[in-house]
Amino acid sequence: MIEDLEELVLCESFSSDLAAVARSAEVVAAMGTRHLGAEPEFVVIDGVTHLRWTFGTPKVLLLGHHDTVWPIGSLATHPWSVVDGVARGPGVFDMKAGLVQTFHALAGVGSLDGITLLVTGDEEVGSLTSSRLIEDTARGLAATFVMEAAADGGALKTARKGTSLYTVHVHGRAAHAGLEPEKGANAGIELAHQILAVAGLGAGATTVTPTVLSGGTSLNTVPAEASVGVDVRVSEVAEQKRVDAAVRALRPVVPGTRLEILGGPNRPPLEGTMSASLYALAQKLAADLGVGPLISASVGGASDGNFTAGVGCPTLDGLGAVGGGAHADHEHVVVAEMPRRAALLRALIEAVR
Known part of the structure; x- marks a missing residue:
């Protein structure tokens, strides 16, 4: 997982640099192909590159993004490192570790049937080209799991403004x-x-x-x-x-x-009613796996999970990295939590599907 995270972080993907986002999409696609045994669909809208894997008849959506807020060259001032179990680097927390956890969770699932994975390229700038793609992909599904980073203390995000x-x-x-x-x-x-x-x-x-x-x-x-x-x-x-x-x-x-x-x-807001049943399920599964207890948080920041909830798909957010410092100099990920969160995601997929 650390090797995969290093590969993603070293491929800078500033949202406003469409060439960089396209290069990042190639790296993410190759990594996903290695873990999932299937190549994604490249969806390019107004020059922004998104990726989608679909297995069988979709029932569960896993949602993330590969763009970051960090301008090209940020590695010079915020280099990749892993020291004392903490990974650092531009975009490591928001949300490249979440992508790594997703790939490793799916690699351990018995069958990928019924799963869709969508990785967008413009979340950090408002999802202007991907919002309709997200809504169309989520509409009518049983659940969306958003691999955005967790809130403080590893809390799952059960409501977003x-x-x-x-x-x-x-x-x-x-x-x-x-x-x-x-x-x-x-x-x-x-x-x-x-x-x-x-x-x-x-x-x-x-x-x-x-x-x-x-x-x-x-x-x-x-x-x-x-x-x-x-x-x-x-x-x-x-x-x-x-x-x-x-x-x-x-x-x-x-x-x-x-x-x-x-x-x-x-x-639209992700109201608590859209996440309540999935959060209760996550609490039970976390206890069974020994990775709990879980806590929840309502946050002011929005994510692409707002779109999936807006079309009526039950949505649970914040299943990605545990750490902190999104968009800031102290952005970091607690490495030991990565396999634990991957295991929780895998259990959620199996339970809902």
């Missing part, structure tokens, strides 16, 4: 800030109004966060354009709909300006 992403763009009118500012329509002032309005839409577990700001061209010009990115996180579909309606109902305050609303819901 859904996400919506917006850009609120203000169109104003430029004018000289010293000679005739009254002839302009200040997009910056209007944007300030909209930022306050958007920030007020959060409630309870729902967060609505203004993020990236831009606007203006020079210090002596009334800005004609300005915009703000908005990140929305919700625990329930009803909240996602409420916020979406409120964002689209925004109206300008400054005379002469107009608003353009771009974006919308990106991932």
Whole structure:
């Protein structure tokens, strides 16, 4: 498992570098072929390379991704290493160790009939090309097991917030800030109004966060354009709909300006009801295997498991690596947990299939 993990980590796969993602797909495909005895289907959508193995009539989906947030060259500053039972390197935790565990789990399954394995190449940038592929693959299946990394303490992820992403763009009118500012329509002032309005839409577990700001061209010009990115996180579909309606109902305050609303819901929430039965099964199997007790967590970050839950497929997430530091300098994996998690995944597949 360590040798396989090293091979994946040394093949850098920054999401925004499509050539690197394609090279990574070749490495992942070769590794999967060695373990599973079958080559995958290469699904290339808008230049992004995804992989899918299908055995017989699909009943269970195993879901993961091979892209990472780490730019090419990160190995120079974050080299691959295994020291005192801890593996480090770019993407080791999110989520290359999860892929290794998946391959080793499947290699020990008596028959692969009824199993589909989908490994996408753009999860870290919003799954823009793979979301429909994921939904179509999961629709009607008995279960999806998401091999994303575990939460703190090795917790399985039984609920994830859904996400919506917006850009609120203000169109104003430029004018000289010293000679005739009254002839302009200040997009910056209007944007300030909209930022306050958007920030007020959060409630309870729902967060609505203004993020990236831009606007203006020079210090002596009334800005004609300005915009703000908005990140929305919700625990329930009803909240996602409420916020979406409120964002689209925004109206300008400054005379002469107009608003353009771009974006919308990106991932539906993975509600706890979609994982409850699978988590109970996992607890029982973990006890039988001696790899428990398991704990669970509800997290704010989204994954491709949100898509599978959104089409009605029971989904259990966080079955991948145990460690921490996703996207950060201290990203790491506890190596001793890798075979234990592979054994749990294998038992789940056998029980559901």
